[in-house]
Amino acid sequence: MDQRIHNHAEILVDWSARVDAGDDVVLSVGEGAHDLGVAVARRLGERDANMLATYDSDELDRAYLRAHSGAFESDPEFEVALYEHADVVLSLRGTRNTTEQADVSDETQRRHAQASRKIRELRMDTDWVSTVHPTRAMAQQAGMSFEAYTDFVYDAILRDWESLAEEMSRLKTILDEGSEVRVLKEHDLTDLTLSIENRTAVNSAASVAYDSHNLPSGEVFTAPRDTAGQVVFDIPMTIRGKRVRDAHLAFKDGVVVDWEATEGEDVLRTIIETDEGSRRLGELGIGMNRGIDRVTDQILFDEKLGGTVHMALGRSYDANLPESEDGNDSAVHTDLITDMRAEGTRMEVDGETIQRDGVFRWEDEFKG
Amino acid sequence: MDQRIHNHAEILVDWSARVDAGDDVVLSVGEGAHDLGVAVARRLGERDANMLATYDSDELDRAYLRAHSGAFESDPEFEVALYEHADVVLSLRGTRNTTEQADVSDETQRRHAQASRKIRELRMDTDWVSTVHPTRAMAQQAGMSFEAYTDFVYDAILRDWESLAEEMSRLKTILDEGSEVRVLKEHDLTDLTLSIENRTAVNSAASVAYDSHNLPSGEVFTAPRDTAGQVVFDIPMTIRGKRVRDAHLAFKDGVVVDWEATEGEDVLRTIIETDEGSRRLGELGIGMNRGIDRVTDQILFDEKLGGTVHMALGRSYDANLPESEDGNDSAVHTDLITDMRAEGTRMEVDGETIQRDGVFRWEDEFKG
Numbered sequence: 079m080d081q082r083i084h085n086h087a088e089i090l091v092d093w094s095a096r097v098d099a100g101d102d103v104v105l106s107v108g109e110g111a112h113d114l115g116v117a118v119a120r121r122l123g124e125r126d127a128n129m130l131a132t133y134d135s136d137e138l139d140r141a142y143l144r145a146h147s148g149a150f151e152s153d154p155e156f157e158v159a160l161y162e163h164a165d166v167v168l169s170l171r172g173t174r175n176t177t178e179q180a181d182v183s184d185e186t187q188r189r190h191a192q193a194s195r196k197i198r199e200l201r202m203d204t205d206w207v208s209t210v211h212p213t214r215a216m217a218q219q220a221g222m223s224f225e226a227y228t229d230f231v232y233d234a235i236l237r238d239w240e241s242l243a244e245e246m247s248r249l250k251t252i253l254d255e256g257s258e259v260r261v262l263k264e265h266d267l268t269d270l271t272l273s274i275e276n277r278t279a280v281n282s283a284a285s286v287a288y289d290s291h292n293l294p295s296g297e298v299f300t301a302p303r304d305t306a307g308q309v310v311f312d313i314p315m316t317i318r319g320k321r322v323r324d325a326h327l328a329f330k331d332g333v334v335v336d337w338e339a340t341e342g343e344d345v346l347r348t349i350i351e352t353d354e355g356s357r358r359l360g361e362l363g364i365g366m367n368r369g370i371d372r373v374t375d376q377i378l379f380d381e382k383l384g385g386t387v388h389m390a391l392g393r394s395y396d397a398n399l400p401e402s403e404d405g406n407d408s409a410v411h412t413d414l415i416t417d418m419r420a421e422g423t424r425m426e427v428d429g430e431t432i433q434r435d436g437v438f439r440w441e442d443e444f445k446g
Numbered sequence: 447m448d449q450r451i452h453n454h455a456e457i458l459v460d461w462s463a464r465v466d467a468g469d470d471v472v473l474s475v476g477e478g479a480h481d482l483g484v485a486v487a488r489r490l491g492e493r494d495a496n497m498l499a500t501y502d503s504d505e506l507d508r509a510y511l512r513a514h515s516g517a518f519e520s521d522p523e524f525e526v527a528l529y530e531h532a533d534v535v536l537s538l539r540g541t542r543n544t545t546e547q548a549d550v551s552d553e554t555q556r557r558h559a560q561a562s563r564k565i566r567e568l569r570m571d572t573d574w575v576s577t578v579h580p581t582r583a584m585a586q587q588a589g590m591s592f593e594a595y596t597d598f599v600y601d602a603i604l605r606d607w608e609s610l611a612e613e614m615s616r617l618k619t620i621l622d623e624g625s626e627v628r629v630l631k632e633h634d635l636t637d638l639t640l641s642i643e644n645r646t647a648v649n650s651a652a653s654v655a656y657d658s659h660n661l662p663s664g665e666v667f668t669a670p671r672d673t674a675g676q677v678v679f680d681i682p683m684t685i686r687g688k689r690v691r692d693a694h695l696a697f698k699d700g701v702v703v704d705w706e707a708t709e710g711e712d713v714l715r716t717i718i719e720t721d722e723g724s725r726r727l728g729e730l731g732i733g734m735n736r737g738i739d740r741v742t743d744q745i746l747f748d749e750k751l752g753g754t755v756h757m758a759l760g761r762s763y764d765a766n767l768p769e770s771e772d773g774n775d776s777a778v779h780t781d782l783i784t785d786m787r788a789e790g791t792r793m794e795v796d797g798e799t800i801q802r803d804g805v806f807r808w809e810d811e812f813k814g
Contacts, residue, residue, distance in 0.1 A: 100519055102522050102523060102524040102525075104524070105501075105506075107501045107503075107506070109480065112477065112503070112505070115501070115503065115506050116503075116505050116506055116509045117509070119506040119507070119509040119510040119513075120509035120510065120512070120513045121513070122510060122513075123509065123510040123511065123512065123513025123514040124513040124514075126514060126515050126517065128519055128522035128524070128525070129510055130500065130522075130524060130525050130528070131500060131501040131502075131503065131506055132498065132499060132500050132501060133473075133475045133483070133499040133500060133501040134499075135475075135480070135483065135484075135499065137480070137484050138473075138475070138483050138484055138487040138497075138499055139487070141484045141485070141487040141488035141491065142487040142488065142490060142491040142497055143491065144488070144491065145487075145488045145489070145490075145491025145492040146491040146492075146494060147494050149494065151468055151496055154470050154496035154498075155470060155531045156470040156472070156496070156498060156528055156529075156531035156532045156533075157470075157496070157498050157528075158531075159527035159528055159530065159531045160498070160524055160525075160527055160528040161524075162527065163523045163524035163526075163527045164524045165524075
């Protein structure tokens with residue numbers, strides 16, 4: 079077995095989930111993630127944790143969902159009981175066909191998601207971590223060979239997380255103390271101002287100890303209070319199965335007042351018009367994972383890409399808000415990404431430049 | 447997908463487990479049983495049952511067990527909670543290497559089994575059914591090609607269970623009303639008398655409705671009170687990884703007083719000398735599945751082979767006993783099988799011949 083799979087398992091169990099002896103760990107094994115499952119099982123054994131393996135199969139789920147009448151029971155008791163008593167949930171994603179659920183109707187998926195709301199919340203109440211094992215299907219989605227994709231995934235995951243966490247804490251401090259972020263580009267229409275006063279940034283260092291539940295991670299994110307100006311999201315993405323390119327959004331008083339895209343304007347419209355909250359930004363995230371060197375059209379990786387910034391239309395995260403505030407509420411949370419590495423880009427906090435051309439102030443290559 | 451996999455799933459869900467809408471069903475998917483998992487998921491969807499899939503992987507278990515210190519926590523809370531609330535447990539076995547756990551020490555396996563006693567009991571309190579999906583590893587163990595083995599498995603499983611249940615109920619009636627079974631062969635030393643007075647036979651028709659939890663099944667079994675005489679078990683078997691051939695046991699007052707075997711006498715000795723109960727018979731079973739046409743050294747199939755009789759040293763099943771009796775207690779339950787199809791064999795109940803040369807009294811070929 080590739081030694082990197084064992085290294086991945088160790089980071090997941092030790093750094094990300096902080097598993098202790100006696101912890102009740104649900105290990106969700108994707109149908110293409112068997113090898114990582116074996117490596118994680120070994121690490122859980124070494125930690126003297128308790129393990130229960132569940133099977134996360136798109137093919138089983140598709141067969142079940144298509145056959146069901148659609149009258150799903152809300153939060154079945156046995157599943158509630160399991161997650162109520164679990165300390166940790168490790169999700170090893172690894173699909174063998176990224177479009178396996180293409181013929182399950184949206185309505186069925188929506189009903190099933192609604193019927194398992196409490197179970198989702200219970201899982202989120204554990205020290206959960208979601209990670210990914212490279213599969214051929216995911217390489218294909220990224221337009222890469224399997225070998226190159228595998229290298230890509232491990233470059234993103236096998237980081238020195240402790241030192242990245244330290245670097246990210248610098249940015250967190252700047253955002254926590256600052257009250258306004260400005261994102262500027264000379265070569266397109268981007269000039270956006272986001273108020274972040276009284277918000278708390280999350281240092282997303284791929285560990286529950288940092289309130290960060292994805293491996294890889296490597297971003298610092300916060301929740302904007304208010305937004306004005308315009309921004310072009312020039313990293314192409316697939317959203318709800320459709321390609322979206324160069325989405326251009328204009329904001330006034332925090333609300334989207336105008337939008338266009340060179341491709342996928344219809345899906346953009348559907349998202350923006352979902353509800354009140356989908357017209358506002360719920361998240362401003364700053365990618366800091368330098369192990370990710372390219373766009374693969376997989377949001378888990380793309381939004382962490384060092385030298386990019388992403389903003390999400392819709393729901394904000396509680397971790398960014400003071401206790402007294404509810405933040406932006408919406409049924410959606412859709413990330414859009416803009417590249418800050420081109421010449422003439424700048425990120426300012428309270429008028430001070432903290433990143434230029436994708437390079438942070440504290441990095442050697444920074445040009446003041 | 448082979449249509450037989452769907453037929454298998456339907457028999458499992460409908461006939462064997464009698465799954466109803468709203469049942470909480472734990473679906474344990476063996477690492478080589480994915481396809482059957484998909485078919486069962488579909489059937490559970492059609493039944494509007496609730497499904498939670500667990501992953502039964504010898505490789506994960508091996509990695510976990512070998513890495514663990516051995517101080518296993520007794521019955522971890524989250525797993526107890528799951529099975530306490532489950533209505534049905536469907537185990538789809540399908541290993542990819544029948545010797546995967548060969549390098550996990552007996553001591554570790556024993557400790558782990560001891561630490562999950564309550565979980566095992568909770569699973570047994572559900573409407574559980576254990577079945578098997580054909581794999582190349584199992585074909586290899588049987589010394590067969592994969593195609594031939596697959597045909598063999600479906601011949602055993604895809605029966606008209608309703609009519610077999612009816613046929614088996616005849617034998618059950620005879621055993622329930624009888625008080626003594628005699629098994630005789632002209633051509634070896636077999637002449638054994640088993641008292642079965644006041645015992646209840648189980649019509650093991652591969653359905654929870656018959657207190658029968660294996661698919662395939664197809665046997666009628668009871669618990670002997672007393673045994674005298676001798677018997678040769680001429681169907682070769684692998685027990686605890688060792689070949690056992692022609693085990694010859696002599697009983698007096700219900701207890702084994704002498705034994706030998708042409709091969710594997712040491713493992714026979716270990717079993718017989720385990721405890722008080724392992725010197726006595728806990729089960730007399732009569733194979734009635736005519737879909738099984740050969741010995742494959744897999745007890746799930748071999749003991750159901752139509753025209754064979756098996757007897758187990760050790761623990762008896764409660765289902766065979768009156769409420770007031772405890773039956774034979776032991777840490778072991780080891781089945782041994784004798785072929786009744788050779789000329790000159792006979793099974794009598796209270797002096798009346800009910801099977802001759804492997805043919806039952808009610809079958810056309812019976813020679814009275």
